[in-house]
Amino acid sequence: MSISERLASLAIVLPRPPAPVGNFTPAVRTGNLLFISGLAPADAEGRPIVGKVGADFTAEEAQGFARLVGLNLLAVIEAELGSLDRVSRIVKLLGMVNTTPDFTRHPFVIDGCSNLFGEVFPQLGRHARSAVGVASLPFGIPVEIEAVIEFRD
Template sequence: MTGEIEARLKALNLALPEVASPVANYVPFLHINGFLYVSGQLPMRDGKVAVTGQLGSGLDVEDGMEAAGICLMNILAQAKNALGDLDRIAQAVRLSGFVNSTADFTDHPKVVNGASDLLVEILGDKGRHTRAAVGCSSLPLGAAVEIDAIFAIE
């Protein structure tokens, strides 16, 4: 039987990707004390970074939003791997978004909206969350965006 969240993904014509393996010495998630912590996810698609480069230097807000959406789908894939059923998510608590950007780029919140908007579209009110959107000068593998998440679990 398909759960409510997976049915919503299907209705939105979205499919969870294969989970990515860690690229360094960390675990992809920890489920502890009623919370699921998902490590930072890059915009990985088919085993490689789908959106690379810096916002403000060759990439625009729309490119960044696309990257953030891919990161969010990878977060949900990790959550499904951790929980077995996405319907166990009681509430999205926090997203932290890191945007590879030039010093004069200031639209980090718009970029991270690519993940935030998609999360609310998929989870409904359970997708509303606290958030940080931070600019940085580089990210692993040249990725344009990296996002991590915390969820409260039933």
């Protein structure tokens, strides 16, 4: 089953790839690796979601935001490679969670993205990962995730 067929079977529709909000590129290729810049969750109109996990959002809500970021990451991968079928491995995710000082469920939050990648790429989706809490993120977003993907020609 192709990845586009898998997405359809999971009723997943990818958003348009988000535009950079600074002086950087959405992704950089070197060899067979694709490094994807950190992305944020957005609402249905494409506006960034803002707030702090542990104050404005629960861990469960933030996990949903991490899934939204995963959809954005997939959209960038598809735009850069032309097809998600070229992905040969999800190598690494770095997830950052904007939290209150007492919040400790960072891995649970980033599981929203990790679980999505496992659904979309069952054999290739297991990856190395870091999940960290931070005092703030750009524009007050609750979650930011970047990725490293291996692809085939």
